[in-house]
Amino acid sequence: MLDPAITHFFEERKEAWLKKNLKASMDEAQIREAQQQCEAAFSLSTWLPSAAKRAGQISMATHPCTFSHPSARKNKNGYVSSVIAKAKRASDGFLRSGNVVVDTDALGNAAALDVYKFLTLEMTDGQQLLTHIQNDSEIATQLLMLKEVTYSELKAGFIAMAESDNENITSSKIKQVYFPVGDDYHQLSILTNSGMLYQLRKRIDQIRFGEEVKSLRDLKKKNEYSEQGFVEVYGLTTIGYGGTKPQNISVLNNQNGGKAHLLSSLPPQIEKRNIHFPRSDFFTESFRPYEYKDVFQALQRILKIDYKNNKQLRNSRDIRIHEIMDRIIAKMWAIRSVSAMQYNRESSQLSRVQKIWLHHEFTEERENTDDWLDALIEEISSWFASTYKTVMGKQAVTLGEEERLHILKMFTEHKEALR
Numbered sequence: 001m002l003d004p005a006i007t008h009f010f011e012e013r014k015e016a017w018l019k020k021n022l023k024a025s026m027d028e029a030q031i032r033e034a035q036q037q038c039e040a041a042f043s044l045s046t047w048l049p050s051a052a053k054r055a056g057q058i059s060m061a062t063h064p065c066t067f068s069h070p071s072a073r074k075n076k077n078g079y080v081s082s083v084i085a086k087a088k089r090a091s092d093g094f095l096r097s098g099n100v101v102v103d104t105d106a107l108g109n110a111a112a113l114d115v116y117k118f119l120t121l122e123m124t125d126g127q128q129l130l131t132h133i134q135n136d137s138e139i140a141t142q143l144l145m146l147k148e149v150t151y152s153e154l155k156a157g158f159i160a161m162a163e164s165d166n167e168n169i170t171s172s173k174i175k176q177v178y179f180p181v182g183d184d185y186h187q188l189s190i191l192t193n194s195g196m197l198y199q200l201r202k203r204i205d206q207i208r209f210g211e212e213v214k215s216l217r218d219l220k221k222k223n224e225y226s227e228q229g230f231v232e233v234y235g236l237t238t239i240g241y242g243g244t245k246p247q248n249i250s251v252l253n254n255q256n257g258g259k260a261h262l263l264s265s266l267p268p269q270i271e272k273r274n275i276h277f278p279r280s281d282f283f284t285e286s287f288r289p290y291e292y293k294d295v296f297q298a299l300q301r302i303l304k305i306d307y308k309n310n311k312q313l314r315n316s317r318d319i320r321i322h323e324i325m326d327r328i329i330a331k332m333w334a335i336r337s338v339s340a341m342q343y344n345r346e347s348s349q350l351s352r353v354q355k356i357w358l359h360h361e362f363t364e365e366r367e368n369t370d371d372w373l374d375a376l377i378e379e380i381s382s383w384f385a386s387t388y389k390t391v392m393g394k395q396a397v398t399l400g401e402e403e404r405l406h407i408l409k410m411f412t413e414h415k416e417a418l419r
Helices: 004-021 028-041 044-057 110-119 129-134 138-144 151-162 194-209 211-221 251-255 282-286 293-303 311-342 352-358 360-368 371-395 401-413
Strands: 058-061 105-108 176-181 184-189 237-240 259-262
Touching: 004 028, 004 110, 028 044, 044 058, 044 110, 044 138, 044 151, 058 110, 058 151, 105 110, 105 251, 110 129, 110 151, 110 251, 129 138, 129 151, 138 151, 194 211, 194 251, 194 259, 282 311, 282 352, 293 311, 293 371, 311 352, 311 360, 311 371, 311 401, 352 360, 352 371, 371 401
Parallel strands: none
Antiparallel strands: 058 105, 176 184, 237 259
């Protein structure tokens, strides 16, 4: 009895063949004939000998040369040697071949990809079919014992995919370095570990787009509590291999659409501190007059006109108030980003409301209570009115109770952005 993975493999191919070749215009006799053709084409006695002959058209590799250059696989000296690294796992702290469990890649004729998929099927014991064939296991002997072709011929054909020539051949299109060894040099061809490259993409995509992460992001978007957090990965670069034909590079490259992620590897930069966590008051210490003076001047020009009877002017007034709100929020996030490093509990004279608002230690209270937020809105409204008066001096228009309440209302409507 064949392993379920092998049975499923052939069932999928038969289904795909029938879907492609059966036409709605066929009568019953034609349909039966097509089904018989399908069964014959994917019978073990037909498909296995053909696959064994095609297996040599693809070479398995852990470090495909085509990642350095699409045309690097062949040169005047023949095909570039297939590199299969067999490094052992060790607790040495290095991210290297052998220390990460990755898929073995393959490159060659795209028409033989079905053979690669067949040989890399995972059996019920967790090992690949190719491993079983190499070890002459019971699964392999049961599968490859045919009347038409000998077992040894089929085995030799299939394992050719994982074998390299004794002669080492490189390509001028692969980056080469001379590495000092003792009093001499070794010439090295720099190759890409494609399995590790796409294992990195797989893990990054899981962090960014996993189902659990999506649900956690939805909770955050709705301002709902969750005991579990999630991380974001910034500074990613996407690199493409193979252009519109990723299959010409390797099997793994084709499976991933030719796109891989690169993490930022820039050296750390020591930056001058230009953001300071306030000691006593956010508004007087974190804002400078030049950061809001232009907005208040624009607001002044509107207030001097009879804006109450003009909808367009009222909208312009509200836009200016929104702009101040946006600048407060932008500054808020900048201050929060340095709160963990700069906040000094002993010397801080910040009010309780501003501590909850700005410091990371109060995140839970900030997200789950509202008293502080209502108090903060009042504080912002008062600051807005007093700052307008200070900036405009004697030219300032006196803001009545109606204007004060309107400003308070606008800030209240957008208070969740301050949380």
